[in-house]
Amino acid sequence: MELLNRVGRVFEPGKVDFLTRKVAEPKAEQVVIKIVSSAICGSDLHIFKGKHPSAPLPVTIGHEFSGDVVAVGSEVKRVKIGDKVTVEPVMVCGKCPACRTGNYGYCENISFTYRNGDGAMAEYITIEEPYVYKLPEHLSYNAGALIEPLSVAVHAVKRADVKMGEKVLIIGAGAIGILIAALCRKCGATDVIISNSSQRRLDMALELGATRGINTSKENIYEAVSEITGGTGVDKSFECVGIEETFNQAMMTLKKNGLATIIGIFENPNITIPATRFITHEIKVQGSQGYCWDFPVALEMSKEIDIEKLVTHTFKLDDLQKALETSLDRKFGSIKVIINP
Incomplete structure (x- = not known):
């Protein structure tokens, strides 16, 4: 597999740029996803303004997304190449008392993928298998990107x-x-x-x-x-x-x-x-922050709530700067802005 990935980053308040890097071969329990839809979150806007209390600049952005599996590690069992998926973008240690009792939302070392350089305003992303969820047939890619905020x-x-x-x-x-x-x-x-x-x-x-x-x-x-x-x-x-x-x-x-x-x-x-x-x-x-065993519930509730109605604007990845500005400017009346790489 020889893939190049463009990843959007806020490098100073109000300004974005792109990093280009090779997509590494997935490790045993990793899944490589080609991103189809990536939604702008309120936390992305705090980052864009340079005012997020937990994400100092420069930092990659994007953690509400869906896409297609394009590569899997040797020990991946639950998903396969071609599956349409979304992701719980949390990172936990698995070793602290909270993690060991199943309360990973209280992990002493909790973080999120975008804060570690793997933002979803990108073409590809690599995720550990336990956090990858297949999308049910009734959900489009744009709706699938909104499972994360629904989980919150x-x-x-x-x-x-x-x-x-x-x-x-x-x-x-x-x-x-x-x-x-x-x-x-x-x-x-x-x-x-x-x-x-x-x-x-x-x-x-x-x-x-x-x-x-x-x-x-x-x-x-x-x-x-x-x-x-x-x-x-x-x-x-x-x-x-x-x-x-x-x-x-x-x-x-x-x-x-x-x-x-x-x-x-x-x-x-x-x-x-x-x-x-x-x-x-x-x-x-x-x-209340994030989620802990809430993604399965959100996927079920997506049958009851038409979450795609929240999408008001869509942009290409190259237009990330404009997409963020649109999200911030009230005159555009945006609710949920989607990037389609």
Whole structure:
């Protein structure tokens, strides 16, 4: 096998370039994938701005993708050349106590493929077999690239333990927020409220399962939530933005004994919060990152949620710079931007 690979990289804030390298022969348990669709994630945009707290520049980007298997190692059993697949792009040690008890999401040395030079804004990628999943027939390549963000949403909703009849608020209608809304509705939440300043994103969330949208450019979120809940607040909230204002909204819109789950990436990690609220309302705040045994669930839920509707723009790999700029510029109204190498 003699393949050359072009890999997209952010080398300084707001600027990308490409690395060219040979694709090595796969080791015993490795799979080489020709990438067909690769989606831009919010974390890629934080990196593009040079503000991701865990990914200093320069760094390759891209971790939501699908494609075709073109080579396999000698010990690979679950997939074969020609299979249409997606990938859980996590890297764990397999040796720490968390990994040895099956909780690899809490691995002491957890990382992700793109932070180690194997970004999916590329033509090829090499992945360890356990993290490769066959795509079911009903999914296109573009939809297959969105199994990763759907898994992030699955993980968050599972951690929040959303129940039938509950009222939930999702702050931020990016792809993750929209998918969380859809999953909460599938779990039986009766009021699934989502807030955003973009009406287009709110309309998409309503189409996929949300029951009420709050346009924060026109409405006060606290007044709207109070009206919807009769003044009590919501049972569960999800913060999907990553700024001080929305963190506080996630706390202050909860009913007594409510739970806020924080998913957003905070470019500025030092924020001020109303600490008294923990005492007066006995609320709980937890984080949610990535996934752990959530990809199989996401693949099943893709039968129930039309995730491809989130795709608003597609670009070629050569146009990666333009694709990232389109994702950042609100005038384009993007929800999910896909690179098709």
